[in-house]
Amino acid sequence: MKPEIAKLGYIALVSADLEKSLVFFKDVIGLEETTVIDGVHYLRAWGDFQHHTLSIEQGDRGYVRHIGWRTKRKEDVQKFKELLQQQGVPVEAIAPWTTPGIGEAIRFKVPSEHTFELYYDVERPSVDEHRRSVLKNQTYKSWAKGVSPRRLDHVNLHTSANSKKAYEFMQNVLGFNMRELLKGDNGDILAGWMSVTPLVHDVALVSRQKEETPTPARLHHLSYWVDDSQDILRAADILREHGFDFVGPGKHAISQALYLYVCDPGSGARVELFTGSYLIFEPDWEPVEWSESERAFGNTYWGDSISKKELVKTTIEAM
Template identity: 80%
Template sequence: MKPEIAKLGYVALVSSDLEKSLVFFKEVIGLEETEVIDGVHYLRAWGDFQHHTLSIEQGERGYVRHIGWRTKSKEDVHLFKEVLENKGVHVENVPAWETPGIGEAIRFKVPSGHTFEFYYDVKKPKAQEHRRSVLKNQTYKAWAKGISPRRIDHVNLHTSEDWQVTYTFFQEVLGFKLREYLKKDESSQILAGWMSVTPLVHDVALVSRQKDEIPTNARLHHLSYWVDDSQDVLRAADICREHDLPFCGPGKHSISQALYLYVSDPGSGCTVEIFTGGYLIFEPDWEPVAWNESERAFGNTYWGDSISKKELVKHTIEA
């Protein structure tokens, strides 16, 4: 049996202006703070259960330290370590609870240049009484502040590394399934792929770039938080406008069929996508949906603000 990833866990973010980032993520996005340890702030959405889905700390520049993924079992962490080392990948062992709320873990670089962390054991701290929902199956009171998303949804990564090596690794070694993809009109070269380990259309989107298009080989275009419905996306636009934050959207993607709004953290430069709608995939024999490069604009935007290639590259941070 191959080891398996269960879900996207968290993003470890460094900000060049922590104060601005905390206002953005806590007051505008509306994440709840679990705790602060050694200057690192641990945040989660009102429907997230594990200790955090985002950590933020002060640094000289904005970038992503790593992206955490929870495996389906504790044994899978060890099995992934074996598989990766057999592939010649350097794997770092992270002692249990060195990262608050996260048990024994491994960290490694994927061929795209991004650093991933795999773990299984987590702590699921209850909210303080005055912040706790009356629902036993929910962590916090919903819509307490800001946009108030329910949960973390996906990450969108850009890379200038070899596309064949990268996509093969994500699928054959890590177990991601390709759901939709954008390819060159006259060849099989993949320009972007939407991949998942869950029924979501994508837990990760991977976009290929030329080396002269991005300042470093591994970038984070955005992390995404899920809201319940389209009205929440419209409300998010109002909230961003009230805080005088530029944003893209609301609109609807053709690829994934989801509604979106993009807004960037003024502290770290990290872009957050507020995301809802879309479709779920339950078919065991799903055939990946192919889009040609000439359909790129339509694939990005079914209706709403157009997301140009230039803008997609512009709003990325180092990962």
């Protein structure tokens, strides 16, 4: 049986101004802090179950250390290690619980030059009584503070490395399914929306081979899910009350999701607040193909156009 990835796990973020990032993610976005160990803050949304979906620490600049993915089975971690080594990919073994809440893990670079981590064992820490939901199937009380997203949804990655190899690797080695894609006039894939779950995308990968970027691996945004369109409008009010510029609300044609984008002032990382979209249950799903001339429409079906805002053009380094 081939090893499989189950879901997106967490993003390890480094901030140039940790204090600003913590105010942003905890008070404005409304994430809950699980713990702080050796200067690293571990956060999750009120509906996230594992130890954390975001870690933040102080650094000399804003960047992403790695992106964590949980496998479907414990033995898949070792199976992926063997598979990657067969492909000639250097693999770093991470001892269990080196990262709080994360058991045995492996780290490696994908052809886009982003560092991925795979693991299975996780801790689900208890929640203090005053923060705990009365619902047995929910971690924290909802709406306790800030925007209050329910869960981590996806990441959007950019690369100026060999994107053809990256798309093939993501699908053939890691097992991602291509759900929607944007093709250039020359037939090359310019962007791919891929998932291992019924979501339209757990990860989007955008090719920037024709552009000059400071580093080949970049993060365009990380995304948290809110339950409905009213939550997006409420988020806009909260962000404006705190003096933040943002892009949206709007709707993507690709994915059919409602969006709102805002940047963390500490790390420079962009956060997308995301809802709507559709789920894919068809086992014979054929990827939906968009042409280069349809790119702007694919990005913005209606609403505040992301193609016209400088806020969504910038990216931060991903190791």
